[in-house]
Amino acid sequence: VAVIEDCSHSHGSKIGAREVGTFGDLAVFSIGGHKMVSGGLGGILLAASREHYEIACLLGNFRPRSRNSVNDDRLRNFVETGLGGNLRISPIAAVLATSHLNQLDELVATKSANARRLLHGLSELPGLAVEADGCVGDNGAWYGVTVQAGPEIDVDGLLRRQRELGLRVRRPATVPLHRSPLFSTAGPPTWASAEQARWIRALRDRRFPVAEAAYQLSLAYPATFMHDRHGIIVEPYIERTASALSLANDSASPRR
Ligand SMILES: Cc1ncc(COP(=O)(O)O)c(C=O)c1O
Numbered sequence: 001v002a003v004i005e006d007c008s009h010s011h012g013s014k015i016g017a018r019e020v021g022t023f024g025d026l027a028v029f030s031i032g033g034h035k036m037v038s039g040g041l042g043g044i045l046l047a048a049s050r051e052h053y054e055i056a057c058l059l060g061n062f063r064p065r066s067r068n069s070v071n072d073d074r075l076r077n078f079v080e081t082g083l084g085g086n087l088r089i090s091p092i093a094a095v096l097a098t099s100h101l102n103q104l105d106e107l108v109a110t111k112s113a114n115a116r117r118l119l120h121g122l123s124e125l126p127g128l129a130v131e132a133d134g135c136v137g138d139n140g141a142w143y144g145v146t147v148q149a150g151p152e153i154d155v156d157g158l159l160r161r162q163r164e165l166g167l168r169v170r171r172p173a174t175v176p177l178h179r180s181p182l183f184s185t186a187g188p189p190t191w192a193s194a195e196q197a198r199w200i201r202a203l204r205d206r207r208f209p210v211a212e213a214a215y216q217l218s219l220a221y222p223a224t225f226m227h228d229r230h231g232i233i234v235e236p237y238i239e240r241t242a243s244a245l246s247l248a249n250d251s252a253s254p255r256r
Pocket of ligand 1: 043143
């Protein structure tokens, strides 16, 4: 079984001593608009084997790029046409992403330090179930920093109070996948095969209580301020979360 790593926004992250993107046969990083390495739109493919690399080249490119990159005799037959696709990155996106890539160590260090300070501060607040060192991997692969509230917290109420205090905390943008129309609607336009339709019907009636419960208690802190070298907004985020939690407690306690 070939392993393809979805490394979307984990540029520069490691698990233990090993870089994300080096575990599988292929790995894909996004360089979309909000990513740490961004070209506006596009991606980076890594292949562990020469064969996968050359096939990927043919899938995306015909003529010069494939002529230059594809050596395998069987695959060289296809260099004039590629395999029918034209998936080349725009040169402007490549230039922008290269500029971010050249600053990657600094970007990762800044983001990692800010996220760790935030998690550490939030871990000391009653009501949140946050581990101070709760990042997977060592450098942080965060799109947003997602934390869990304790089961006694009214998450909607907490989010409302946080927003009133000016914080941009929200529920995670991605709902549990079984709730997304793509996986719960029979016959969305792109799902052509009968087997896929059967799969969707089977999923539609299933319940996923663990995913539901995790989602119900999740709060996503924005990642944008993680890029600020001075991290000036981290402390206010912790302090105002503390205020929002204590306001929630006040309104929950019985009035005299
Ligand atoms: C886990 C994951 N995979 C894939 C993607 C898709 O990235 P893109 O469409 O920019 O390549 C995203 C986007 O944020 C993501 O979060």
